[in-house]
Amino acid sequence: MNRGPVDSTRVPRFAGPATFARLPRLDEVERADVAVVGVPFDTGVSYRPGARFGPAAVREASRLLRPYHPGLDVSPFERAQVVDAGDIAANPYDIGAAIEAIEGAADELDARLVTIGGDHTIALPLLRSVAKRHGPVALVHFDAHLDTWDTYFGAEYTHGTPFRRAVEEGILDTEALSHVGIRGPLYGKKDLEDDRRLGFGILTAADVLRRGLDEVIDVLRQRVGDRPMYVSVDIDVLDPAHAPGTGTPEAGGLTSRELLEILRGLAGCHLVGADVVEVAPAYDHAEITSVAASHVAYDLIGLLAIQEKRA
Numbered sequence: 001m002n003r004g005p006v007d008s009t010r011v012p013r014f015a016g017p018a019t020f021a022r023l024p025r026l027d028e029v030e031r032a033d034v035a036v037v038g039v040p041f042d043t044g045v046s047y048r049p050g051a052r053f054g055p056a057a058v059r060e061a062s063r064l065l066r067p068y069h070p071g072l073d074v075s076p077f078e079r080a081q082v083v084d085a086g087d088i089a090a091n092p093y094d095i096g097a098a099i100e101a102i103e104g105a106a107d108e109l110d111a112r113l114v115t116i117g118g119d120h121t122i123a124l125p126l127l128r129s130v131a132k133r134h135g136p137v138a139l140v141h142f143d144a145h146l147d148t149w150d151t152y153f154g155a156e157y158t159h160g161t162p163f164r165r166a167v168e169e170g171i172l173d174t175e176a177l178s179h180v181g182i183r184g185p186l187y188g189k190k191d192l193e194d195d196r197r198l199g200f201g202i203l204t205a206a207d208v209l210r211r212g213l214d215e216v217i218d219v220l221r222q223r224v225g226d227r228p229m230y231v232s233v234d235i236d237v238l239d240p241a242h243a244p245g246t247g248t249p250e251a252g253g254l255t256s257r258e259l260l261e262i263l264r265g266l267a268g269c270h271l272v273g274a275d276v277v278e279v280a281p282a283y284d285h286a287e288i289t290s291v292a293a294s295h296v297a298y299d300l301i302g303l304l305a306i307q308e309k310r311a
């Protein structure tokens with residue numbers, strides 16, 4: 001029997017420590033299938049800082065989650081042993097050391113990870129870790145931004161560059177790379193040419209509106225096929241109305257309803273790991289962003305859990 005969250009019908013949700021969804025800590029169980037892990041790191045940002053406080057805010061907002069997911073018809077915490085593995089200690093003064101620590105900690109965690117950031121820099125070491133287990137993976141990347149730029153101020157490892165580095169390192173399957181929710185001004189047309197050359201296909205925020213959810217889901221599923229798939233969700237894929245608490249907001253984004261529906265549309269794909277990044281609580285209001293991020297994480301856990309054999 002898997003150990004689930006604290007029972008909210010007996011202990012009020014607002015009481016006790018805020019592990020993700022009030023799940024047990026990793027050290028309280030014998031083994032874990034799925035681990036939620038925080039990476040409070042934001043030294044890679046190019047604009048507003050503050051995503052280092054993302055993991056704490058998302059855990060706090062996750063107190064209200066309930067144990068049954070009707071959209072996926074699964075009780076994820078029954079189907080899989082899901083735990084909160086705490087935070088990875090990442091050096092805030094040395095991006096290289098932080099990236100190494102994140103990769104090392106991810107390697108050591110013997111579970112499929114849903115990582116709460118932190119800025120988008122952290123996707124690179126997380127992808128390195130999944131690629132060690134699965135080889136180059138398919139990527140479904142939800143973001144307002146391409147994050148395939150080359151450098152910022154000469155720096156190669158930033159929150160705007162993880163996916164270019166990942167392609168260069170050969171840890172992504174370049175036949176199966178998608179961005180969803182892209183919008184907003186770029187530095188130049190070359191950004192799109194470079195991105196295409198790296199192998200990415202783009203479904204813009206306008207595509208989500210005009211082509212609709214079913215077609216977007218179809219395109220993504222076809223591109224992923226049966227490959228191992230990593231899902232990276234930059235919360236700024238949502239419109240600032242749905243996610244004000246983030247560092248590089250762009251107008252014209254997805255609703256949280258659209259994002260959650262697309263995620264559910266990936267049910268049955270071979271998800272091997274995921275992250276939710278760029279929640280910067282200082283710019284949030286009424287926990288709008290951290291509530292959205294906690295639901296995204298819950299859906300990702302649901303997608304991982306449905307791959308476990310029924311108990």
Ligand SMILES: N=C(N)NCCCC(=O)O
Nearest residue numbers: 046120145147159160248
């Ligand atoms: N939010 C992420 N990951 N990247 C934004 C980089 C956009 C820029 O500074 O040009």
Ligand SMILES: [Zn+2]
Nearest residue numbers: 144145234236
């Ligand atoms: Zn972004």
Ligand SMILES: [Zn+2]
Nearest residue numbers: 120143147234
């Ligand atoms: Zn990003």
